[in-house]
Amino acid sequence: MGVVQTEKKKRRRGGKKEHIKRQRRQKCDSPDDDTETDDTEDVEMPAFETRSAEGKGLGLFASRDIMAGERLIQEIPVFILPKTDTMNAAIVESFMHLQPEQRAAYLDLSSYTTCTAKTQFRVDETSMAEQVDRRSRASDVQSLISGSDIHNCRFPNSLGGSDDHSFKKPYKLELSELEATKSKPPVHESRIDSPVCDVEDLTKALQATTIDVDVEHGVDAPDDNTVDCEMTDSLAAQVVNIWRTNSYMLDDGITLDSAGVGLTASRLNHSCIPNVYSAYNSRTGYMTVQAVKPIAAGDELCTAYINGAGKSRSERRAELSMWGFTCTCIACADGRDESGRRDIKTLMNKVEGVKTQIQQGSADLSVAQIEQTVGDLLDLATLMSDEGLLGPDLADVCFGAARCCMLIDRREEAGALQASGFDILLRGYGIDNPICGAALEAGDLDEA
Numbered sequence: 001m002g003v004v005q006t007e008k009k010k011r012r013r014g015g016k017k018e019h020i021k022r023q024r025r026q027k028c029d030s031p032d033d034d035t036e037t038d039d040t041e042d043v044e045m046p047a048f049e050t051r052s053a054e055g056k057g058l059g060l061f062a063s064r065d066i067m068a069g070e071r072l073i074q075e076i077p078v079f080i081l082p083k084t085d086t087m088n089a090a091i092v093e094s095f096m097h098l099q100p101e102q103r104a105a106y107l108d109l110s111s112y113t114t115c116t117a118k119t120q121f122r123v124d125e126t127s128m129a130e131q132v133d134r135r136s137r138a139s140d141v142q143s144l145i146s147g148s149d150i151h152n153c154r155f156p157n158s159l160g161g162s163d164d165h166s167f168k169k170p171y172k173l174e175l176s177e178l179e180a181t182k183s184k185p186p187v188h189e190s191r192i193d194s195p196v197c198d199v200e201d202l203t204k205a206l207q208a209t210t211i212d213v214d215v216e217h218g219v220d221a222p223d224d225n226t227v228d229c230e231m232t233d234s235l236a237a238q239v240v241n242i243w244r245t246n247s248y249m250l251d252d253g254i255t256l257d258s259a260g261v262g263l264t265a266s267r268l269n270h271s272c273i274p275n276v277y278s279a280y281n282s283r284t285g286y287m288t289v290q291a292v293k294p295i296a297a298g299d300e301l302c303t304a305y306i307n308g309a310g311k312s313r314s315e316r317r318a319e320l321s322m323w324g325f326t327c328t329c330i331a332c333a334d335g336r337d338e339s340g341r342r343d344i345k346t347l348m349n350k351v352e353g354v355k356t357q358i359q360q361g362s363a364d365l366s367v368a369q370i371e372q373t374v375g376d377l378l379d380l381a382t383l384m385s386d387e388g389l390l391g392p393d394l395a396d397v398c399f400g401a402a403r404c405c406m407l408i409d410r411r412e413e414a415g416a417l418q419a420s421g422f423d424i425l426l427r428g429y430g431i432d433n434p435i436c437g438a439a440l441e442a443g444d445l446d447e448a
């Protein structure tokens, strides 16, 4: 599964006061959100409810009209793990250290996998001790653990001191280590009752999961009441499968490279034309979900599990089969004209080379080439908007076009494009997200 990494970008300051004011007025009125807000007088009713979504299990539905840019979910993941080093035993270990009510809520999440026992679980012979040690050695994970107790699922409040505010938007859900069993037709299993993992391997890993090991390696032992969980083979399999079905990338493009499960965000179903965007705020530790377009009362809130902007229906289907369903959104309807997505792909490929040259500060580009790129990027933005793709990827396109405009002294146009890009970015992330802060503070276009 690909992790979508967009280009490094600096963002500029200036002319954004309205956006900021609007964002500051935002309320977090998710039913699951218990944070305090000052402006509660505007809260009418919860923005959404959880209910049955035909053919999809549960889903989240707007219980009132929702404005573009509204924050709908803000939650701390129940636990987080390094994305590149997520061992099955670590998933089970983290689960065992949850509070009982968190465990119950976690086990209520849906679970799907198309993988056979051996390919799915690659629990190696590494003991938990070694795994814990490896986790704490990884530099990105170090910032995650420092000042927090990973077993109790707390997040750090710091950014880790990196100056690299690259805008690296990941895809939304992660099924790392999985390989789809292509010979098997996708079957939707909303709950896993039987183990589908290699139970022997997993049991071995579980035996190594002891508090002694944790203490020996300097990781805080959890409270006694967090380990009173009797772990069976089938429970372990369920825990791992739930992680693989529901974990979101927590890479916010700045310091972290992790994944986590949010109990509310996990109820979001997929659409190839998503109306919400799931992000991670490394400063606050919250996973956030914001509306990227107006949503009418009764509509389902859907995020995109994959970045399908430049992908054909069959390509998207192949990727989504990892979650065991065939998408039935408008973009996937039979007979739907696919030329829009095809054109998006063509333009994305076309601008890629120029984008890299510009990022590297290449002076070799002619004015004509840059003008052509501006045109291509504007066409790309139009195509994406026409397809209903209004998430932060679109902001990237606007910022790219703005940058090109500055290079050929079309300053007014650059300003307008950047304002549009910033607006889109805010809609997806919210002003409190460091990505928006970086966009405001970089001021690169002002200096160009």
Ligand SMILES: C[S@@+](CC[C@H](N)C(=O)[O-])C[C@H]1O[C@@H](n2cnc3c(N)ncnc32)[C@H](O)[C@@H]1O
Pocket: 055, 056, 057, 058, 059, 109, 110, 111, 112, 188, 189, 190, 245, 246, 266, 267, 268, 269, 270, 271, 323, 324, 325, 326, 327, 328, 329
């Ligand atoms: C992260 S969960 C989403 C919430 C889930 N529906 C539930 O009941 O908890 C992912 C699972 O939801 C279902 N799902 C998500 N999007 C879907 C869609 N567009 N069509 C059908 N099923 C979908 C699939 O079973 C998938 O494995």
